[in-house]
Amino acid sequence: MTVTATAAPTTAGTLYVYGIAPAGVRPPRAPGVDGAAVRLLAEAGLCAAVSDAPAQVRARRRDLMAHQSVLGELTAQGPVLPMQFAVLTPDSEALRGQLRTDQAHLMTQLESVRGCAEMNVKGTVVPGCFADLVHRDVTLRALARKTRNRPGYEANVRLGEALAKGVTREARRAAREVLACLAPLAVRTAQGPVDDEQVLSTSFLVRSADEPRFRQVLTDRARDVGDRLTLSVTGPLPCYSFVDASSAPAGR
Structure with a gap:
């Protein structure tokens, strides 16, 4: 894995997004970036795996590995649309709104990688x-x-x-x-x-x-x-x- 050091300041309420999956998957047990607990936000038959974003997102090896571990647990259960490291969203309502708006497109994307x-x-x-x-x-x-x-x-x-x-x-x-x-x-x-x-x-x-x-x-x-x-x-x-x-x- 090639690590490029980056830093992105965040604000209160900002969420770190790991990936999007069909609703019904189990929440990952692995800790997320900066050791944060990972939870699922469900909307419109989809769910997004998120955690509270740290004050700064840095491409440290432990956080890169945490990102991968969360995605590994999700992909073991079915299709996932993985996010690259350090994808953030302002708050849960913004993310839920996007899941509703893009529901058809996201579902199509999930089906395209199912079983792969x-x-x-x-x-x-x-x-x-x-x-x-x-x-x-x-x-x-x-x-x-x-x-x-x-x-x-x-x-x-x-x-x-x-x-x-x-x-x-x-x-x-x-x-x-x-x-x-x-x-x-x-x-x-x-x-x-x-x-x-x-x-x-x-x-x-x-x-x-x-x-x-x-x-x-x-x-x-x-x-x-x-x-x-x-x-x-x-x-x-x-x-x-x-x-x-x-x-x-x-x-x-």
Whole structure:
């Protein structure tokens, strides 16, 4: 988990919101952010898990973990629309009003993630076998031969840059192969940010019944592309990447 330190001052009556679920779920037993008790506000067939907001909301590890623990208890009971860390609402009446107003949209969102979890897969570049890469790439082979024949600093730099680009290119090709295998096992996918080192960052909305198959295919692909791409998976997670941003309560 990557933690970004933030601080948000609050006012009296402000509520911290963890997520929205269908009415009838049990209140989470886990303490919430800053150790606060978590309760449920029910309205229009929905409920929001909330706690009193502390004077300042800071992205401390213990509070991030508390946020996740509350959502974990809720998702164990059924579909949940998880809020990101530090979502606040001015008071209970404002939140109840939003649940009433957005009831149809929120219900649709809940049904879209029912019986599913989020699996996040990342792939990072493996330096790779340069000899094999040069052997397979005609351009690199010619450049390597030219560098051997006329060695020098600039020639070495050009060869090094070309090799680095070749390794990244191979890793991206491997990432496309992995996506082609995993995407059919998911209900939906959501692309995350990538760069020259992390060439794969995708979240998959996976039915709980399909999770073992998803993991097995991922394991098989990790073995097949391991010389080019290091794969990792995080999950099951609350379905953060598959919740419409408009589901978040008004506030900040």
